[in-house]
Amino acid sequence: MKKRGSVLEWTGLFHVSPADIADIVGGFHSEMKRGLAGEPSSLKMLPSFVAKPRGSETGRYLALDLGGTNLRILAVELEGEGRFRIPAVDKVVVPGERMRGKGEDLFDFLAECILAFAGKGGEGNREDLRLAFTFSFPTEQTRVDAGRLLVWTKGFTATGVEGEDVVDLLTRSLRRKGAGFVRIVALVNDTVGTLAAKAYTDRTCDMGVILGTGTNACYVEETARITKRRGLGAGGEMIVNLEWGNFALLRRTPFDADLDRDSPNPGSQLLEKMVSGLYLGELARRVIRALMNEGLLFDGSSRDLFTTPYAFGTEHLSAIASDDFGVLARFGIGNLMENDRILLTEICRAIVRRSARIAGAAVAAVAAWMDPELKRNHTVGIDGTLFECYPGYPAHIRGALADALGPRADRVRLEPAKDGSGIGAAVIAAVVGAQ
Numbered sequence: 001m002k003k004r005g006s007v008l009e010w011t012g013l014f015h016v017s018p019a020d021i022a023d024i025v026g027g028f029h030s031e032m033k034r035g036l037a038g039e040p041s042s043l044k045m046l047p048s049f050v051a052k053p054r055g056s057e058t059g060r061y062l063a064l065d066l067g068g069t070n071l072r073i074l075a076v077e078l079e080g081e082g083r084f085r086i087p088a089v090d091k092v093v094v095p096g097e098r099m100r101g102k103g104e105d106l107f108d109f110l111a112e113c114i115l116a117f118a119g120k121g122g123e124g125n126r127e128d129l130r131l132a133f134t135f136s137f138p139t140e141q142t143r144v145d146a147g148r149l150l151v152w153t154k155g156f157t158a159t160g161v162e163g164e165d166v167v168d169l170l171t172r173s174l175r176r177k178g179a180g181f182v183r184i185v186a187l188v189n190d191t192v193g194t195l196a197a198k199a200y201t202d203r204t205c206d207m208g209v210i211l212g213t214g215t216n217a218c219y220v221e222e223t224a225r226i227t228k229r230r231g232l233g234a235g236g237e238m239i240v241n242l243e244w245g246n247f248a249l250l251r252r253t254p255f256d257a258d259l260d261r262d263s264p265n266p267g268s269q270l271l272e273k274m275v276s277g278l279y280l281g282e283l284a285r286r287v288i289r290a291l292m293n294e295g296l297l298f299d300g301s302s303r304d305l306f307t308t309p310y311a312f313g314t315e316h317l318s319a320i321a322s323d324d325f326g327v328l329a330r331f332g333i334g335n336l337m338e339n340d341r342i343l344l345t346e347i348c349r350a351i352v353r354r355s356a357r358i359a360g361a362a363v364a365a366v367a368a369w370m371d372p373e374l375k376r377n378h379t380v381g382i383d384g385t386l387f388e389c390y391p392g393y394p395a396h397i398r399g400a401l402a403d404a405l406g407p408r409a410d411r412v413r414l415e416p417a418k419d420g421s422g423i424g425a426a427v428i429a430a431v432v433g434a435q
């Protein structure tokens with residue numbers, strides 16, 4: 001009995017009630033308003049300098065997509081009428097020393113990868129290659145093809161990049177590596193790419209969301225409401241990158257506070273640290289350690305298990321939440337007592353359920369911001385492994401949408417947009433070409 005009571009006590013820490021959801025929606029609206037007005041806010045509300053595509057855009061582009069440990073390079077051919085082809089694609093792992101070393105080395109590495117791709121015939125015309133650069137970090141843009149990195153997220157710490165124009169840095173590296181024939185025509189956040197890729201084929205798409213290693217969203221805003229920037233043109237629309245990973249008005253547990261304190265960017269990306277794939281396993285590891293210390297798991301034995309930060313990943317969490325305990329072998333755990341299984345499963349599920357419900361509340365907030373009475377249909381293009389792979393994740397988001405919006409939640413459609421960010425960046429480059 002004691003243990004069963006404890007399960008509820010521990011999982012309850014991660015419960016997101018309908019009242020919490022209402023608070024998140026309210027908090028989003030006040031922070032969005034402040035961010036758009038240029039007042040201090042945990043939501044940066046970054047203008048993208050580009051409107052939603054029409055679906056008629058055409059052209060051939062190279063797309064470079066840097067957002068996490070994987071780098072993707074694609075040749076994209078937009079054929080119009082919402083049709084496109086991807087004649088070639090490369091995926092490269094970004095070595096840890098490039099992510100966390102000198103910025104120049106990171107950008108030289110990107111340039112080398114582009115050159116190698118072009119050399120393999122990934123792209124035809126070497127005289128003038130137009131590159132759409134998906135750079136999935138908070139970037140303050142001044143034009144569609146220029147933008148300063150505000151702060152690294154997701155474990156990147158390469159020096160000399162924060163505060164710099166990343167288009168300039170990549171252009172310099174391209175020249176240094178003898179690839180000056182590549183011209184960067186658009187700088188795009190991955191959420192913006194995801195929205196653009198979905199909107200290219202579906203006119204009702206007005207929101208792009210990433211739920212993967214990191215998390216974030218963008219949406220279509222009226223330029224008149226972006227009061228912090230003058231001269232964006234009256235009566236028009238522009239995609240705005242919320243950088244919602246940094247949203248801070250959330251009820252946190254002591255585990256969240258400790259994880260944040262020990263992270264490379266304390267005090268930043270608080271929502272991301274409760275929601276995204278990079279952190280959920282680590283959060284679970286910390287709870288498991290606490291349960292062990294309380295003598296509630298593994299009978300208080302094996303005290304030296306689960307000691308390595310970030311060794312327990314979201315893939316382990318997914319397995320356990322689906323009752324697959326084999327993954328624990330690498331943590332030195334063989335046979336589990338029934339009570340241990342129940343506690344572990346419930347904790348993992350509670351942590352992921354909380355992630356999805358916070359994400360759902362955030363989606364609801366943005367939809368209600370665009371259309372308070374939800375008179376229209378809104379398609380949300382979503383990419384990222386959490387959404388795609390974690391069992392039951394989309395259903396939890398829908399549950400939160402229903403809590404926030406009631407029956408009108410049906411107006412908000414969640415649509416997978418797998419690997420949309422690279423294709424979408426090419427679409428954005430074409431929108432700009434046509435402007």
Ligand code: BGC
Pocket residue numbers: 067135136137138139153154189190191210213214215216217243245272
């Ligand atoms: C970044 C965002 C990005 C998101 C998803 C966050 O850490 O700050 O710019 O869109 O991750 O990749």
